[in-house]
Amino acid sequence: MIAKILIKRRFKEGNTPQIVQLLNEIRQIALSRPGYQSGETLTKSGQPNDMVVISTWRSLEEWHVWKESDQRKQYEAMLEVYQEGPTEYEEYLLGSPLHSM
Numbered sequence: 514m515i516a517k518i519l520i521k522r523r524f525k526e527g528n529t530p531q532i533v534q535l536l537n538e539i540r541q542i543a544l545s546r547p548g549y550q551s552g553e554t555l556t557k558s559g560q561p562n563d564m565v566v567i568s569t570w571r572s573l574e575e576w577h578v579w580k581e582s583d584q585r586k587q588y589e590a591m592l593e594v595y596q597e598g599p600t601e602y603e604e605y606l607l608g609s610p611l612h613s614m
Contacts, residue, residue, distance in 0.1 A: 515550075515607035516573045520566040523597045529561075532595050536566065539588045543568065546582075548575025562597075573604060 524532055536554055543549045548571040557563035570576040579585055580602075589600065 514572060516570045516576050517605040517607060518566075518568045518570065518576055519603040519605070520568070521601040521603070522564050522566075522592065524562045524564065524595050525597055526562065528595050532564075532592065535588060535592055536564075539585065542584060542588075543579060546575070546579045548572055549579070573606070576604070
């Protein structure tokens, strides 16, 4: 089942070019991962240091393999230097369980 992953981060003031570069590098690597379908980065209106990445995966299992990979963990550690707090993850499945009732 298709999975949508919301990755929420709050960054410290400044360093936008470095942050955007790291996010773009992560996406480029994810493009070659099994199950990755798409991604987009959103900046909160009026609060440009709050960002959400929405990625779409063929399955939660494929997302979990990528999330736990050493390569992704290295990039996550690089991003954490610029963050005010921990990264938050929310996992959603496409569709509604109400339709199956």
